Amino acid sequence: MGYQRIILVVLTVAIVSGCTPKITPLSEDTYLVKCQQMFGKMADCVALAKKQCPMGYDVISAKDETSFGTSLDKNNSVPYVGGVKRSMLVKCWR
Numbered sequence: 384m385g386y387q388r389i390i391l392v393v394l395t396v397a398i399v400s401g402c403t404p405k406i407t408p409l410s411e412d413t414y415l416v417k418c419q420q421m422f423g424k425m426a427d428c429v430a431l432a433k434k435q436c437p438m439g440y441d442v443i444s445a446k447d448e449t450s451f452g453t454s455l456d457k458n459n460s461v462p463y464v465g466g467v468k469r470s471m472l473v474k475c476w477r
Contacts, residue, residue, distance in 0.1 A: 412475045419467045428471045436475035443472040
C-alpha cells in the first residue's frame, strides 16, 4: 500500500509541475501570462511579461495561489495538490 501512495504523489507532482508557461494575446497590446508550474514562482510570469513587452508594461491584475489538501480513502489520508493559479494580465507600453 505504501508504494501506491508514493506513486500517486510522484505522479501528481509530475503532472502539475509539467505545465508550461504560456502567453495568450487578448488584444493588440494586452496579454494573459500564465505560469502554473508547481515549483515555479511569480518571477517566472514577470520574466515572460518582460519578454513579451520589451518597452515595459502595466499590470492590470495578478493572481498567485497554490492550494493543497488531502483525500481520504478507507485506510489512509493521501495528500494531493489542488492546483496552482499564477497569472498576470498585462498591457504593453507602446
